[in-house]
Amino acid sequence: MKDVFSVKLKRRRFAGRKKGGTLLGITIFKCLNKEENKLTDCAIHLHNLSEDHCQLWFRHLKEILNGFQNRPKSLKVFVNPSSHKREATHIYYEKVAPLFKLADIKTDVTVTEYEGHALSLLKECELQVFDGVVCVGGDGSVSEVAHGLLLRAQMDAGKDTDYVSKPVRAPIPLGVVPAGTTNILAHTLYGIKHAVTATLHIIMGHIQAVDVCTFSTPSKLLRFGFSAMFGFGARTLALAEKLRWMPSSQRKDFAFIKTLADLKPEECELSFLPLQILQEDSHDDGKKKERMKKGSKDQWQKIQGHFLNVSIMAIPCLCSMAPRGLAPNTRLNNGSMALIVVQNTSRTEFIKHLKRYTSVKNQFNFPFVETYTVREVKVKPRLKSGPDAKEDVCLNAEGNYPWNIDGDLMKEASEVHVRVHPQLIDLYGVNTDDLESSQVTCNCI
């Protein structure tokens, strides 16, 4: 029964009639693991013409289904109609909504009308009537909804939302239905970009606690998020946002190549608080388990220099371009972040490093790449002024530097402080470590 998500009485009806008809038996709907992490639904028909027998079985099976506590009965759904090729609404109504209906899940759907719409609704809507929130869109939309859920949790707990030192957990889980361009969160949680798989994980109530970062300036909390890039990854996004008029399939590739052609390092100071990973044998399954040992306050380390890219990631960030993940050296919920620093080097060497992401080889095995396991990072750019700043197409009039936070562009001039908060949110999905490794499907670099 653990794979069954719905049971219905099967009747033969004349076309156009919604009630009555001859009883034929009962139909059980099951979640099937088809191939390489892909889930599908299938129907099993049990023929029986006795009304009494069928009603008895139907009631009994329903009772068992109602006993699964993690399975949602009511969901708040956000659909971003502008994601990727504008197909999120179609994906939701064609593939997702029929499965929610079959599983008797009530939904309250908002098709977002502008950037920040989901965030403003989450700040004030009645959340306690829902068992979960679902976002149909790309990483930017999911990140906005995760930020909204966590911000709301702080507001409900009476916390100051400008400076949150110990945030409270999100009250309900978040489900991610991929309909964006990169879909890193969906890949990381399901190992595949597949709307039906995502929907079935939500229906079955597969829940995974996930680490979250806070990104703050010295004066305010910028947002909650899962990953960030400063340097090349942020400059590419800043350019891609300027090219919104281009077809979605070309925009990001063009921005990637143009940023690579204009490759330049950022001069900045990085301070970080490292974590030591201790390997332990688990008594339960004999597997090695990781335990983190905190560094003390005076163990802050500092590096200064010219960096092509700095990635700070609390989750492995799997995607089609990086099947092992942008940060394969971290886990979904081990309470740590991967800090990946790419020092200034030639364009040829940098391209070699980027190409490694698409293969199974270690992308960090280069003398100019350093990786650290950390719990806090401070990034302080050296502010440019005069002709230097004017020449730089990525800096805006105020001299703010671009940041790529979960695929959303943010611009900040001052120091950004990133902290990891272990298992702050529940997401519908499974642990990446339990998934089969997925194939490389993109070779654009």
Ligand SMILES: Nc1ncnc2c1ncn2[C@@H]1O[C@H](COP(=O)(O)OP(=O)(O)OP(=O)(O)O)[C@@H](O)[C@H]1O
């Ligand atoms: N109706 C809307 N019009 C314009 N922008 C919107 C609308 N609704 C939401 N947004 C914003 O669109 C931004 C990008 O959306 P999303 O991430 O879903 O798509 P994407 O950029 O195609 O995919 P990805 O981030 O995976 O590359 C989000 O930051 C979201 O706030």
